[in-house]
Amino acid sequence: MPEAVVFDLGNVLIDWQPALAIAAGVGAVEAQRFLDAEDFDFLAWNHLQDSGRPWADGVAEVRRTHPHWAEHAAAYLDHFPASLGEVPGTAEIVRELHQAGVRLLGLTNWSDELYYPYAAGRFEVLTLLDHVVVSGEVKVAKPDPRAFEIVADRAGLPLDQLVFIDDNRANIDAAAALGMDAILFTGATQLREQLRARGYRLSAGPARSA
Template sequence: MIGMAAFDAVLCDLDGVLRWWDPAIMRDAERAGGLAPGALAEVAFAPRLVEPAITGVQTDEEWREAIAVELAEVCGVDAARAVVAQWSEPHGEVVEEVAEILGGVGVPVVLVSNATSRLESDLAALGVLDLFDAVVNSSRVGVAKPDPRIYRFAAERAGAELDRCLFVDDTPANVEAARALGMTGVHYRNPAELRDVLTAGRRASAG
C-alpha cells in the first residue's frame, strides 16, 4: 500500500484506468484493410499526428482524416478510410470497478485526459459523465500531460491546493510530473490497489 496524506480532490486519467480498449478493435480494422499488425497504431499515435489533436490544434475529425491519408499510401484511399471508420466506431469499455471506486470517494473527482475533441461525446456514450465534478480535456485547454499547466488547471477546477490532490494515471511520466508539483501521485495498475490508496486517504482525512 502507498503511504499518503489526506486529500481534498482526486484527479484521474481515463484510458488505462477507467476505460479499457480491446486490442482486437485495432487488429480487426488492420486485418480488414490488409494492413500489417501495428500499422494503424504506428500512424495514429505518431507524435507528429497525435500531438496536434490532443492539444487542440486539430479536431478529432481532422486527426482521423490525417491518419487515413497516410494509410492510403499503403492500402489505398477506400481501404484506408474503411480502416479508420471501423477503428473509430467503438467508444471503449468502462472498468466498472474503477467507476464504483471513483463514485464513492467523497471528494471532488476531476478527469484529466490527453484526449481529442471527441472526449466529451465518448464520456456521454460510456455513461460516466456523472462520475466527474469537472472534465479537463487537453484538447480544450491547449496543453497535455505531463505539462505542469494542465495539472494546475485541474487542481483549480477541483477547488483544491496542489498538495491536497491525489493524481491517478497509468503512465509513469505523468505521475512523476504530478509529484513534482507536490501532488500525491499514484501509478495505476489495478482497481484493488486504487481502492487501497483511496481508503487510506479517507482514514487519514478522518484522523
C-alpha cells in the same frame, strides 16, 4: 487526506483499445501492422489530436506523408467507439468516493471531437465527476504542467491537495514534480488499497478467493 481525487480516464476508468477500432475497418492483422509500424508512431500522432489539432487535419497529414497508412488512420476515426469499454472495478471506487462526499474530477488526454460524442454520455461513471478537463478542449495535454494547473484551477484547490491517478508513468512523474499525490494505476484492487491507506472511506472490496 487530500481534498479531491483526480482521475485520468483512458485505461483507468475507460478501457481504450485502438486496435479494435482500426480492425473494424481494415481487419485485425492490418490493425496490428499499423500499430507496430516502424515508420509511423500512432501514439505520437494521436497525441497531437489530443492536444487540440482537428482530426480532419490529422488524417489529412497521414494521407500526405504516409499514404499507405491512410486507410488505417481513417478506420480508427470512423470506428472509434469500438475502442472503448469499461475498466473493471474502478467505477465502483468512484461511486463509493462520491457517496462519501469526496470531490472528484477528471483530467484526460482526449480529443474533444471524440470525447463529447462518444464517451461523455456513454459512461455513467463520468456523471459522478464534478468536472472533466479534456485536453483537446483546453489545447494542452499531459504531461505538460499546464494541464495539471488547469485541473487545480477548476477544483479551486492547490495542487498538493489533489490525488492524481494515471496509468502513464510520465504523467505520474510530472504530477509528482508539481507536488501532487500521484498514484500509478495498475488495477482497481491496488487503487482501492492505496486510497484506503490515504484515509478515504472505501470498503475493502470483494473478498479474494483462496
